[in-house]
Amino acid sequence: MFDWLEFDQKTKKGFEEQMEQVKEVMARYIEKNSQIRELAIYDKPDQETLDKIIGWDIPAKGREVRDISNELIDNVFEKAMVLQHPRFFSFVSTAVSPYSVAGSLLSDIYNVNAGSWELAPGAGLIEEKLIKWMGGLAGYDGDNIGGIFLSGASMANMSALVAARDSRLSPEEFPEGVVYFSDQTHSSVEKGLRIIGFREDQAVKIPTDDEFKVRVDLMEEAIERDLAAGKKPFAIVGNLGTTNTGTIDPLEKLGEMAKKYDLWFHVDGAFGGSILVSPIRRNLAKGISMSDSFSWDTHKWLMQVYSCSSLIVKDKSNLFKSFTEHPEYLADVSSSEHGDGWDLGPEMSRPARAIKLWYTLQATGTDLLEELIEYSFYNASLVEKELSKRPNWKIISHSSCGTVNFRYEPEGMSEEDVDVLTDKISKAIIGSGFAFIVTTTLKGHKTLRMCTINANTTEEDIRKTVELLDELAKRESNAFTG
Ligand SMILES: Cc1ncc(COP(=O)(O)O)c(C=O)c1O
Known part of the structure; x- marks a missing residue:
C-alpha cells in the first residue's frame, strides 16, 4: 500500500505523531495571542534571515512538522508586521478574534x-x-x-x-x-x-x-x-x-x-x-x-x-x-x-469564508461588536483630545470611523517643510518600536494618520502614543530647523 501519510520514510514518522506536533503550534498560538502586546510591532528580517529563506530547499523527503513550524514562525511570521498589535495604528488593522481563527481552521480542516x-x-x-x-x-x-x-x-x-x-x-x-x-x-x-x-x-x-x-x-x-x-x-x-x-x-x-x-x-x-x-x-x-x-x-x-x-x-x-x-x-x-x-x-x-464570521458572531454575539465600534470611535476622539492639549498640532481630518489625520505645524514653518517633518516624525515613532504610524497625503500634503479600531488598544496606549509623538515632533522639529 502507498502509505503517503507516513511521509518521513527514514524516521517512520506517521500522521498522528506529526499532528501531535501541529497541536504544539496551536498551543503556542494561544500563548502568543495572550501576549500580543509584548511582541515587537515590526521585527524586520535582517539580511541573514532573508538569505536563510533564499537558501531553503524543497526537499525530496518529508521532514518533522515541529521543525517546519519553528522555522516558519521564527523566520517568516515573527519577522512580519504585527498588524494586530494594539499600538499598530496604520492602514485599517485590527485585533483578530480567536473565534475567527477557530472558524477558519475548521473550514480548512474539512476543506x-x-x-x-x-x-x-x-x-x-x-x-x-x-x-x-x-x-x-x-x-x-x-x-x-x-x-x-x-x-x-x-x-x-x-x-x-x-x-x-x-x-x-x-x-x-x-x-x-x-x-x-x-x-x-x-x-x-x-x-x-x-x-x-x-x-x-x-x-x-x-x-x-x-x-x-x-x-x-x-x-x-x-x-x-x-x-x-x-x-x-x-x-x-x-x-x-x-x-x-x-x-x-x-x-x-x-x-x-x-x-x-x-x-x-x-x-x-x-x-x-x-x-x-x-x-x-x-x-x-x-x-x-x-x-x-x-x-x-x-x-x-x-x-x-x-x-x-x-x-x-x-x-x-x-x-x-x-x-x-x-x-x-x-x-x-x-x-x-x-x-x-x-x-x-x-x-x-x-473556501467557505462565511464560516469564520458565523463562528465569531455565535461566540461573541453582536452586542460585543457594537461595543467595539463605539470603543473605536471613542479612541479616535481621544487622539484628537490629547493632541488639542498640546501646541502646534493641527487636525487635518476629524475623527471618523475611528480614523484621524493630523500634522505638527510649528509656527513659521512652510507647508513643504512640514511635509518633510511629518515623514521624520513617522519614521521616529516607528523607529522607537512603541507605536506604528505611517503617513498619507491629503490635498497634496503629508499627514500622520491614526486608525484606532483595534479592540486591544487601551486609553493608556492612546495617551502614551500621543505623548511620545509630541516629544518626537519637538525633537525632530528642533533638529530640522537647527
Ligand atoms: C475603503 C477600502 N476599499 C477597498 C479596500 C481594498 O480591500 P482589500 O484589501 O480587502 O482588497 C480597502 C483596503 O484597505 C479599503 O480601505
Missing part, C-alpha cells in the same frame, strides 16, 4: 468547497443567511437580496462594477461607459475598472470638500457634461469609510442622483460597513439603502482573519446575469433552486 450549493449545502445556507443579515442592516429588503463572500473588497468592488456594467450597458456601449467616484475612493475601484477593460478616461474622479466628502454638485456636472457629449454614464461609487480619513460620503444625495440618472449605485463599505452592526452609528450610513450594491470587509473592523470580504446586492439576479456559466462537468452539482456561489462571482472553487 469544504463552497463553490456550489450542492457541494456544501450548510455552508451555502450560512453564507446566504449572513448576506441577508448584512443587507438587512443596510436597509435592503425583499427576497432578492443576495451576494457572495470574496477574498477582499478589491474583488468585491470589481465584481460590483461588472454587475453595474452589465445591468446598464450593452456590450456595444462599453467603450462609452463612464463611472464616477471621489478622489478619496480606494484605488481598487480604478484598478477594477482597468481589469475589466475600461480606459482611464472612463473612470472620473470628483474632487472632495474640506471634510473629504465627494462634491455631489461636481459629480452631477460631470455626468451632465458626459451625457451631452454622447457618453454613457452607468455607475457611481460612494464611500462608507474612506481609507485615508474614514469619511462617509453623502450617501443619500448620491442615491438620489443615481435614481435621477438611472445609474448603478455602489457603496464601498470595505472599511465602514462594520458600523452597520451598531444601532448608534448606523445612521451615519443613511442612504446606503438606496444603493444597488455594497462591499464590506469583515477582515477589517470585525476582527476576521484574511480573507473575509463580502459583496451584497439588492437584487441577486444582477450577479447571476454577469457571472453564470453552465459547464457540462458541473451540471450534476449545480442548483438552479438555490443558486451557486460560482454563479454569483468570479471564483469557482472557494
Whole structure:
C-alpha cells in the first residue's frame, strides 16, 4: 500500500505523531495571542534571515512538522508586521478574534468547497443567511437580496462594477461607459475598472470638500457634461469609510442622483460597513439603502482573519446575469433552486469564508461588536483630545470611523517643510518600536494618520502614543530647523 501519510520514510514518522506536533503550534498560538502586546510591532528580517529563506530547499523527503513550524514562525511570521498589535495604528488593522481563527481552521480542516450549493449545502445556507443579515442592516429588503463572500473588497468592488456594467450597458456601449467616484475612493475601484477593460478616461474622479466628502454638485456636472457629449454614464461609487480619513460620503444625495440618472449605485463599505452592526452609528450610513450594491470587509473592523470580504446586492439576479456559466462537468452539482456561489462571482472553487464570521458572531454575539465600534470611535476622539492639549498640532481630518489625520505645524514653518517633518516624525515613532504610524497625503500634503479600531488598544496606549509623538515632533522639529 502507498502509505503517503507516513511521509518521513527514514524516521517512520506517521500522521498522528506529526499532528501531535501541529497541536504544539496551536498551543503556542494561544500563548502568543495572550501576549500580543509584548511582541515587537515590526521585527524586520535582517539580511541573514532573508538569505536563510533564499537558501531553503524543497526537499525530496518529508521532514518533522515541529521543525517546519519553528522555522516558519521564527523566520517568516515573527519577522512580519504585527498588524494586530494594539499600538499598530496604520492602514485599517485590527485585533483578530480567536473565534475567527477557530472558524477558519475548521473550514480548512474539512476543506469544504463552497463553490456550489450542492457541494456544501450548510455552508451555502450560512453564507446566504449572513448576506441577508448584512443587507438587512443596510436597509435592503425583499427576497432578492443576495451576494457572495470574496477574498477582499478589491474583488468585491470589481465584481460590483461588472454587475453595474452589465445591468446598464450593452456590450456595444462599453467603450462609452463612464463611472464616477471621489478622489478619496480606494484605488481598487480604478484598478477594477482597468481589469475589466475600461480606459482611464472612463473612470472620473470628483474632487472632495474640506471634510473629504465627494462634491455631489461636481459629480452631477460631470455626468451632465458626459451625457451631452454622447457618453454613457452607468455607475457611481460612494464611500462608507474612506481609507485615508474614514469619511462617509453623502450617501443619500448620491442615491438620489443615481435614481435621477438611472445609474448603478455602489457603496464601498470595505472599511465602514462594520458600523452597520451598531444601532448608534448606523445612521451615519443613511442612504446606503438606496444603493444597488455594497462591499464590506469583515477582515477589517470585525476582527476576521484574511480573507473575509463580502459583496451584497439588492437584487441577486444582477450577479447571476454577469457571472453564470453552465459547464457540462458541473451540471450534476449545480442548483438552479438555490443558486451557486460560482454563479454569483468570479471564483469557482472557494473556501467557505462565511464560516469564520458565523463562528465569531455565535461566540461573541453582536452586542460585543457594537461595543467595539463605539470603543473605536471613542479612541479616535481621544487622539484628537490629547493632541488639542498640546501646541502646534493641527487636525487635518476629524475623527471618523475611528480614523484621524493630523500634522505638527510649528509656527513659521512652510507647508513643504512640514511635509518633510511629518515623514521624520513617522519614521521616529516607528523607529522607537512603541507605536506604528505611517503617513498619507491629503490635498497634496503629508499627514500622520491614526486608525484606532483595534479592540486591544487601551486609553493608556492612546495617551502614551500621543505623548511620545509630541516629544518626537519637538525633537525632530528642533533638529530640522537647527
Ligand atoms: C475603503 C477600502 N476599499 C477597498 C479596500 C481594498 O480591500 P482589500 O484589501 O480587502 O482588497 C480597502 C483596503 O484597505 C479599503 O480601505
